[in-house]
Amino acid sequence: GQQVMQIPQYQHVQEGEDFTTYCNSSTTLSNIQWYKQRPGGHPVFLIQLVKSGEVKKQKRLTFQFGEAKKNSSLHITATQTTDVGTYFCAGGPGTYKYIFGTGTRLKVLA
């Protein structure tokens, strides 16, 4: 079946450093979504990418969807302690059914 892998699994950064997580799907995706889950919390929707090669920005966060629509990345510039959490990508062949990636856990050291 479809698999969605993320690397790295864990990342520790000093506050102010940049951070990137990569998402790779075994199949072509209709679209991809990104979520953030704080420790003890539930996933919170960040963004959705639909078009091949699409790039979207949200303040310090930059999201990219690959040309082949099988990979995506999330880049955070100048991390802050509030960025701590696990970042998941989620994609699927159709519109509604999403398979979550393995997640990248980010720790930011003050």
Next chain:
Amino acid sequence: GAVVSQHPSRVICKSGTSVKIECRSLDFQATTMFWYRQFPKQSLMLMATSNEGSKATYEQGVEKDKFLINHASLTLSTLTVTSAHPEDSSFYICSAFARGGRRTDTQYFGPGTRLTVL
């Protein structure tokens, strides 16, 4: 923003009992809801797709007789873990898609239910 609630937030039960978890969309109608389970420090695993007025669609490896799903209205889906065993202990999270409008294609997650089976 859209709100999805889950009840209960935490439940502890004895092995062999059944537990019902409710997922409600509070300010929008959801024709489709999803049930996930999440083990500690792991990703969310899709268990089933719940469609209002029809049978749920279960993912491979998920026992439909073990995890009963009912989507009786456009705002409520329930997951019943029948004859629970310790290995069913997990964090269960539901999500809902809005029906049309600008919220389409965005999942809204409930806060989750932590089930502990003794």
